[in-house]
Amino acid sequence: xxxxxxxxxxxxxxxxxxxxxxxxxARAMEQYKVTGHPAHINLVRAFxxxxxxxxxxxxxxxALDARxxxxxxxxxxxxxxxxxxxxxxxxxxxSGAGTAFNMNSNEVIAxxxxxxxxxxxxxxxxxxxxxxxxxxQSSNDTFPTAMHVAILLNMNDTLxxxxxxxxxxxxxxxxxxxxxxxxxxxxMDAIPVTLGAEFEQYAYSLxxxxxxxxxxxxxxxxxxxxGTAVGTGANTPKGYRELAIKHLSTxxxxxxxxxxxxxxxxxxxxxxxxxxxxLRNLAxxxxxxxxxxxxxxxxxxxxxxxxxxxxxxxxxxxxxxxxNPSLAExxxxxxxxxxxxxxAVAMAAQAGQFELNVMLPGMLKCMLDSTDMLKNFLPxxxxxxxxGIKANRETxxxxxxxxxxxxxxxxxxxxxxxxxxxxxxxxxTKKSIxxxxxxxxxxxxxxxxxxxxxxxxxxx
Numbered sequence: 001x002x003x004x005x006x007x008x009x010x011x012x013x014x015x016x017x018x019x020x021x022x023x024x025x026a027r028a029m030e031q032y033k034v035t036g037h038p039a040h041i042n043l044v045r046a047f048x049x050x051x052x053x054x055x056x057x058x059x060x061x062x063a064l065d066a067r068x069x070x071x072x073x074x075x076x077x078x079x080x081x082x083x084x085x086x087x088x089x090x091x092x093x094x095s096g097a098g099t100a101f102n103m104n105s106n107e108v109i110a111x112x113x114x115x116x117x118x119x120x121x122x123x124x125x126x127x128x129x130x131x132x133x134x135x136x137q138s139s140n141d142t143f144p145t146a147m148h149v150a151i152l153l154n155m156n157d158t159l160x161x162x163x164x165x166x167x168x169x170x171x172x173x174x175x176x177x178x179x180x181x182x183x184x185x186x187x188m189d190a191i192p193v194t195l196g197a198e199f200e201q202y203a204y205s206l207x208x209x210x211x212x213x214x215x216x217x218x219x220x221x222x223x224x225x226x227g228t229a230v231g232t233g234a235n236t237p238k239g240y241r242e243l244a245i246k247h248l249s250t251x252x253x254x255x256x257x258x259x260x261x262x263x264x265x266x267x268x269x270x271x272x273x274x275x276x277x278x279l280r281n282l283a284x285x286x287x288x289x290x291x292x293x294x295x296x297x298x299x300x301x302x303x304x305x306x307x308x309x310x311x312x313x314x315x316x317x318x319x320x321x322x323x324n325p326s327l328a329e330x331x332x333x334x335x336x337x338x339x340x341x342x343x344a345v346a347m348a349a350q351a352g353q354f355e356l357n358v359m360l361p362g363m364l365k366c367m368l369d370s371t372d373m374l375k376n377f378l379p380x381x382x383x384x385x386x387x388g389i390k391a392n393r394e395t396x397x398x399x400x401x402x403x404x405x406x407x408x409x410x411x412x413x414x415x416x417x418x419x420x421x422x423x424x425x426x427x428x429t430k431k432s433i434x435x436x437x438x439x440x441x442x443x444x445x446x447x448x449x450x451x452x453x454x455x456x457x458x459x460x
Contacts, residue, residue: 002226007124022110038088042149042154098139138227176391216278217269224265225258231267267352309388330377401431407423
């Protein structure tokens with residue numbers, strides 16, 4: 001492998017000749033060996049969009065030579081089309097405040113811009129990663145802005161995936177709307193409900209969680225680009241902030257706005273933490289739903305066996321024919337990881353000091369990991385699990401017929417204490433509620449038929 005010698009403020013560094021990154025990145029690659037994985041593609045895209053927008057703003061304000069700015073913009077457009085992504089080599093968790101990743105972006109863009117101007121990589125006296133690509137910027141305002149952009153891009157995909165699951169649940173709710181089953185409280189038999197009502201509730205709770213996500217995303221639309229090092233906007237030309245954010249909104253397709261308090265944008269991570277907590281709350285609802293489905297499908301001979309679930313693969317390597325709720329179990333694990341990520345985000349959000357929170361890369365990794373899992377897996381869970389669930393009608397009907405809890409519906413006729421006696425006798429003798437009540441002459445057949453009718457059972 002051949003090398004070139006690049007120079008930075010610390011001195012000379014050997015960099016592979018064909019590399020578009022430069023000395024800062026080369027040093028960072030030796031230090032930040034953490035996850036073994038490159039940064040998320042949406043972080044790469046967010047940073048490149050920021051550099052493109054900054055170059056356009058600086059050009060229009062005559063703070064950057066037009067020839068340099070055009071080369072920077074062209075380099076950014078190439079990267080946004082998918083080129084040179086492998087040159088963003090700094091890992092997701094890197095230096096405090098993400099300085100290493102900001103410089104990785106500056107160097108890759110600078111070196112490609114140099115080639116566009118028919119210069120050699122490393123000729124930083126022509127286009128400088130710091131003075132030109134990073135002009136009117138700091139890691140302290142670009143990384144928080146890139147965080148918001150990357151999270152919003154991922155969140156939009158997550159909402160689309162969540163919508164598919166909600167649609168599948170609503171379809172099942174309609175399909176199961178007339179199927180009566182035993183309700184359960186404390187995991188014990190309770191007054192009957194419909195299977196459809198349970199699935200309708202799952203869909204409703206997820207729609208509520210979706211609303212909270214959308215509300216949290218609105219806070220992320222306010223960005224601190226232009227605040228530079230501490231929020232004062234030092235080293236930015238007049239009008240830069242509004243112009244750069246306008247260009248960033250256009251290239252990203254997001255409705256971005258200047259923060260109402262630039263110091264807040266650099267110091268506080270309230271908006272990111274709020275979005276994380278909304279993801280956690282979605283995970284709580286998803287987890288409850290997955291647990292219910294696992295319980296309803298348990299069996300098929302020694303469990304509840306209220307629903308039949310599709311087999312996506314063999315359930316066991318030793319027990320032939322076994323079908324497991326594997327996708328529901330996978331969703332459980334996704335939810336556990338999201339909950340853990342939320343704790344990490346909260347810890348990082350409270351760890352800022354004075355004018356800057358430096359824990360940004362770790363926060364962002366958690367947010368992108370959580371949204372990646374949701375956007376990737378929820379459509380699979382919807383299509384391969386929910387869409388294939390079938391009601392075990394015979395089992396559900398048998399539970400209703402045999403359940404002593406139906407005596408609850410007789411309280412208005414025979415009273416709570418007498419109903420409790422009938423309940424206990426039914427359990428002991430295995431006789432049905434109907435048989436005992438009629439045998440003791442506590443109600444007429446007409447009264448009993450009305451009390452135990454489908455309409456009365458469902459509160460109609």
